[in-house]
Amino acid sequence: MNGNLKLAIQKKGRLTEKSLELLRHCGLDIENYSERLIVSVRNFPLDILFLRDDDIPEYVQDGVADIGIVGENVIYEKQTQTTMLEKLGFGRCSLMLAYPENKELKKIEDINGRIIATTYPRILKDYLGSNNLNAKIIELSGSVEIAPSLGVADLICDIVSTGNTLMMNKLKKSFKVFDSEAVLISAASSLSDEKKNDMLNDLLRRIRSVLTARSSKYLMMNVPKNSLEKIINIIPSLKSPTVLHLADANMLAVHAVIPSNKFWSIIEDLKAAGASGILLLPIENMIQ
Numbered sequence: 001m002n003g004n005l006k007l008a009i010q011k012k013g014r015l016t017e018k019s020l021e022l023l024r025h026c027g028l029d030i031e032n033y034s035e036r037l038i039v040s041v042r043n044f045p046l047d048i049l050f051l052r053d054d055d056i057p058e059y060v061q062d063g064v065a066d067i068g069i070v071g072e073n074v075i076y077e078k079q080t081q082t083t084m085l086e087k088l089g090f091g092r093c094s095l096m097l098a099y100p101e102n103k104e105l106k107k108i109e110d111i112n113g114r115i116i117a118t119t120y121p122r123i124l125k126d127y128l129g130s131n132n133l134n135a136k137i138i139e140l141s142g143s144v145e146i147a148p149s150l151g152v153a154d155l156i157c158d159i160v161s162t163g164n165t166l167m168m169n170k171l172k173k174s175f176k177v178f179d180s181e182a183v184l185i186s187a188a189s190s191l192s193d194e195k196k197n198d199m200l201n202d203l204l205r206r207i208r209s210v211l212t213a214r215s216s217k218y219l220m221m222n223v224p225k226n227s228l229e230k231i232i233n234i235i236p237s238l239k240s241p242t243v244l245h246l247a248d249a250n251m252l253a254v255h256a257v258i259p260s261n262k263f264w265s266i267i268e269d270l271k272a273a274g275a276s277g278i279l280l281l282p283i284e285n286m287i288q
């Protein structure tokens with residue numbers, strides 16, 4: 001017990017690299033972690049525990065770790081007492097129903113009376129309940145995609161991203177059951193140890209600033225003086241744009257922070273309004 005904040009992340013899997021990358025962007029200097037269970041951070045009072053993702057909600061609930069990074073699908077399935085502190089914007093996936101290509105499923109009610117194989121029985125049960133559907137759930141521990149060809153189930157409910165695994169097993173995806181992304185959890189909204197709570201708040205501030213920076217871009221352009229107002233009306237700026245003089249007295253430079261996903265929808269309007277030399281730059285960090 002060294003008094004450090006303890007963070008659990010997935011030992012080896014889809015969330016491992018993205019979790020470490022987020023922590024590094026928060027300025028944490030993480031020791032080499034190959035095959036170790038616990039690793040310390042050199043410049044922050046934090047220990048990182050590497051665990052199977054399925055065990056993370058329980059370890060956080062029981063206080064073995066103070067906080068954890070895990071998929072919402074796992075949290076929901078495990079039904080532990082944990083609080084979600086922040087959605088982290090990576091590890092996005094969906095739990096979907098899928099069925100053999102040679103079968104028809106026109107409306108969701110068509111699953112009534114059918115058998116569905118899944119590794120997520122709780123999420124599926126809640127989905128069926130809240131949609132007034134009645135199907136039999138078979139819980140498998142893995143490889144659910146082969147259940148229909150083995151004759152064990154009519155449908156499956158599984159995490160789908162590219163759909164390649166489904167295609168290889170002659171299945172097609174249909175209704176979406178659950179959307180998930182990686183989230184930061186703790187046992188309660190604030191930790192009982194005051195020192196650890198301060199550390200957690202510091203870490204949370206850093207994480208939030210990295211997430212805001214990731215979803216924003218720095219937009220720069222040159223505009224004719226007489227189109228300034230028009231241009232400023234087009235820019236979906238988070239704050240008032242910066243306007244700078246240029247050596248050419250008829251031109252101005254305009255800089256603004258914009259949501260990343262808005263760029264492509266405004267570019268043509270900006271050009272039509274006379275903007276030139278448009279640059280879009282990533283933002284390393286943003287403190288609100």
Ligand code: ATP
Pocket residue numbers: 010011012013014015051052053054070071072073074091092093159160161162180181182
């Ligand atoms: P572990 O050995 O830790 O139990 P796992 O095999 O259960 O690993 P992974 O396949 O590494 O887990 O997935 C971890 C999490 O990544 C999932 O629970 C889910 O939240 C998320 N995820 C994102 N995309 C996908 C995907 N295409 N398939 C499966 N999981 C995905």
Ligand code: ZN
Pocket residue numbers: 052053054
């Ligand atoms: Zn797992």
